[in-house]
Amino acid sequence: MINTDFYHEPVLREEVLKLLVTTSSGVYVDCTLGGGGHFRMIAEKLDSNATLIGIDRDPDSIRWNQTHKTHGPRSIIEQCRFSRFDSVLAKYRINAVDGILLDLGVSSFQIENPYRGFSYMKDSALDMRMNTDEGISASELLKTESQSAIAEILERFGEVQNAPRMAKTIKDCPFPLETSADLRECLKREYGPNLKIKVLAKVFQALRIAVNDELGELKLFLDKVCKYLQPNGRVVIIAYHSLEDRMVKEFMRSSEQECVCPAGQVVCTCHRHILLKRINKKAIKASENEIKKNPRARSARLRAAQRTQEVLNEEKS
Numbered sequence: 001m002i003n004t005d006f007y008h009e010p011v012l013r014e015e016v017l018k019l020l021v022t023t024s025s026g027v028y029v030d031c032t033l034g035g036g037g038h039f040r041m042i043a044e045k046l047d048s049n050a051t052l053i054g055i056d057r058d059p060d061s062i063r064w065n066q067t068h069k070t071h072g073p074r075s076i077i078e079q080c081r082f083s084r085f086d087s088v089l090a091k092y093r094i095n096a097v098d099g100i101l102l103d104l105g106v107s108s109f110q111i112e113n114p115y116r117g118f119s120y121m122k123d124s125a126l127d128m129r130m131n132t133d134e135g136i137s138a139s140e141l142l143k144t145e146s147q148s149a150i151a152e153i154l155e156r157f158g159e160v161q162n163a164p165r166m167a168k169t170i171k172d173c174p175f176p177l178e179t180s181a182d183l184r185e186c187l188k189r190e191y192g193p194n195l196k197i198k199v200l201a202k203v204f205q206a207l208r209i210a211v212n213d214e215l216g217e218l219k220l221f222l223d224k225v226c227k228y229l230q231p232n233g234r235v236v237i238i239a240y241h242s243l244e245d246r247m248v249k250e251f252m253r254s255s256e257q258e259c260v261c262p263a264g265q266v267v268c269t270c271h272r273h274i275l276l277k278r279i280n281k282k283a284i285k286a287s288e289n290e291i292k293k294n295p296r297a298r299s300a301r302l303r304a305a306q307r308t309q310e311v312l313n314e315e316k317s
């Protein structure tokens with residue numbers, strides 16, 4: 001790990017606290033620990049009877065947060081993907097929690113880190129894995145995936161215009177794409193030196209989402225989160241791009257539905273019950289003041305929902 005300041009300005013801090021923490025002695029999980037900004041803020045609200053768990057897939061985040069202990073609640077820091085947060089709960093024999101937070105995407109530390117390849121502004125190995133022990137790097141992905149698969153990644157995750165042309169440029173590149181500078185250079189040859197920063201940002205975002213299977217992770221998390229919330233327990237999610245925000249919105253909306261049988265069907269056969277109640281129907285956005293201080297907050301969309309009262313054990317069985 002390099003010796004870089006891990007500071008990450010937590011987004012929508014007051015809103016997160018207000019929506020997430022309902023009891024000072026509860027059990028809370030921050031599934032995207034990052035620089036520990038939200039984690040520390042939540043810890044300050046909790047007392048010594050509370051438990052606060054911090055999870056991140058990035059070993060640098062884990063190491064940093066382990067050496068910067070918080071006071072107040074019992075705190076547990078574990079390296080894990082949030083799609084598997086239930087394995088951490090099982091390890092500590094916790095059945096259900098009072099609140100779970102997801103603050104999606106990458107941390108300032110990851111972006112600023114000159115060795116991780118997340119930023120198109122820096123020259124570093126084109127890696128982009130949040131956990132370098134898992135999966136394949138962006139460089140490897142561009143080497144091994146087909147032109148059509150790369151086009152799909154660029155179009156779906158980056159909304160890159162004319163993605164097939166860009167995918168062809170990448171596949172036809174005469175030199176290996178090992179660093180972020182290589183990728184920039186390759187694209188500049190085709191699109192000219194004035195290749196827009198906005199386009200580069202989209203390309204890097206698309207690759208990062210693919211390399212880390214970010215949407216797959218979110219889907220697995222949403223599929224199970226309700227089972228691990230206490231009655232009245234809360235899930236708070238901050239998303240930074242529309243694909244994720246749409247998934248969160250759809251999930252919260254459908255978890256509010258009691259029956260999903262086809263319209264006109266007289267007898268219910270789906271036997272569903274309401275799992276969640278949305279706390280805010282519209283996504284909460286950062287104020288202009290916060291955006292001025294922290295431009296990252298501009299694209300943040302926060303959604304929160306509360307577990308209904310059903311007996312949890314029935315669902316787990």
Ligand SMILES: C[S@@+](CC[C@H](N)C(=O)[O-])C[C@H]1O[C@@H](n2cnc3c(N)ncnc32)[C@H](O)[C@@H]1O
Nearest residue numbers: 008010032034035036037038056057081082217
């Ligand atoms: C936006 S940052 C969180 C910042 C944090 N809330 C703070 O205030 O310091 C997102 C973090 O989530 C982590 N992350 C992203 N996807 C993950 C996943 N599927 N499982 C675990 N951690 C993940 C990243 O490694 C990164 O550290």
